Amino acid sequence: MKVVSVEEATEGAAVMVAYLGAPEAINSATYPLGPVTAVQNLKTRLDGQSPKLAYVMPPESGALGFTVAALVAAKLGLAVIDADGAGRAVPSLPMLTFAAAEIDPRPAFLVSQGGLCVELDVTPRQGKLGAPTHQRDVSAIVEQMMRPVVADPEFGQFGGLAMWVMKPADIGRATPIRGTLTRALELGRVLQAGGISSPRQMVDYLVERCGLAARAVSEPGQLVSAEVDTNGGFDVGKIRIQAQDRTYTVMYQNESLLVWDSACAQPIVLAPDSVAYYVGGEGQSVFSNGDLVNADGSLNPAIGKRPVTLIAWRAEAQLRKPGLILDSFMQLLNSLNYLDPYVPLASKGDAS
Numbered sequence: 001m002k003v004v005s006v007e008e009a010t011e012g013a014a015v016m017v018a019y020l021g022a023p024e025a026i027n028s029a030t031y032p033l034g035p036v037t038a039v040q041n042l043k044t045r046l047d048g049q050s051p052k053l054a055y056v057m058p059p060e061s062g063a064l065g066f067t068v069a070a071l072v073a074a075k076l077g078l079a080v081i082d083a084d085g086a087g088r089a090v091p092s093l094p095m096l097t098f099a100a101a102e103i104d105p106r107p108a109f110l111v112s113q114g115g116l117c118v119e120l121d122v123t124p125r126q127g128k129l130g131a132p133t134h135q136r137d138v139s140a141i142v143e144q145m146m147r148p149v150v151a152d153p154e155f156g157q158f159g160g161l162a163m164w165v166m167k168p169a170d171i172g173r174a175t176p177i178r179g180t181l182t183r184a185l186e187l188g189r190v191l192q193a194g195g196i197s198s199p200r201q202m203v204d205y206l207v208e209r210c211g212l213a214a215r216a217v218s219e220p221g222q223l224v225s226a227e228v229d230t231n232g233g234f235d236v237g238k239i240r241i242q243a244q245d246r247t248y249t250v251m252y253q254n255e256s257l258l259v260w261d262s263a264c265a266q267p268i269v270l271a272p273d274s275v276a277y278y279v280g281g282e283g284q285s286v287f288s289n290g291d292l293v294n295a296d297g298s299l300n301p302a303i304g305k306r307p308v309t310l311i312a313w314r315a316e317a318q319l320r321k322p323g324l325i326l327d328s329f330m331q332l333l334n335s336l337n338y339l340d341p342y343v344p345l346a347s348k349g350d351a352s
Helices: 033-046 063-076 134-151 168-174 180-192 199-208 324-335
Strands: 002-004 013-021 053-057 079-081 108-111 117-120 158-166 214-216 222-231 234-243 246-253 255-261 274-279 308-313
Touching: 013 033, 013 063, 013 134, 033 053, 033 063, 033 108, 033 117, 033 158, 053 063, 063 079, 063 180, 108 134, 117 134, 134 158, 158 168, 199 214, 199 308, 255 274, 255 324
Parallel strands: 002 079, 013 053, 053 079
Antiparallel strands: 013 158, 108 117, 108 158, 214 308, 222 234, 234 246, 246 255, 274 308
């Protein structure tokens, strides 16, 4: 499998490939049949057209997104572009830079693990591509159409998605957030080699090596409870950490969206900013919501009494500026009863 930079992706078209659905359900898949079949269908659609499909791209930064893109590329003889649409994990399609860049979302294929293929096509009212904002609107519509599809028993809460075909001239403007696959690989290698052994060292790495505005936002504490409900292609839940007399609550819809500190009147982290769990002691040290919570909602016993620290970092600039992406995050925060404006994570201070 070959990985290329955005600047090197000049030999053909690119498409975003991903799993769409609830992470707990996706964990049951042993091979990404849905994503592979979705890209195969799209590749067949493009055969005879110019340019041919040459690249795949993950939608977001994350182990699953990167792995699926790499497996699909290896299976179909394509290359992976070292970039993604968010620089973080996101719960919905309009939160991606492909949507903000108004890339035409047609064709879009959604395929179940059992091979059932659904093509989603929203034809514009006027002309071939519609009004300038048509692609933005359609990204939201396609998202709304896909969630009931993946909730069907045939799909079992998830499916493989191929969407947003980009010609070489479109790839650059649709992917301003670059080098994210390389960034993840390098961090993983440092963790495997034991080069990071504390929350402070993790924060320093994110700041100095990744250029992120990162800091610890909690005292080290213990994981005390979790709630999760899988429905409509989402895992929706809460995770609580107790650190002396303070309770930190992470609210998530697939991805973390809000962090509350019981000592504060306002959330201490707001999406699109990111938060992750750093767990001290022996074993895996970086966890996501899906790692912490079992399918039945119980806590992962591998955590036990190990100290858990919340580390947060400010979102990429493209996600924070007014427009489709930030509006989409704010609509989701509104559904969690947060009605105030987005406040970016402060870059100074460290609770660890």
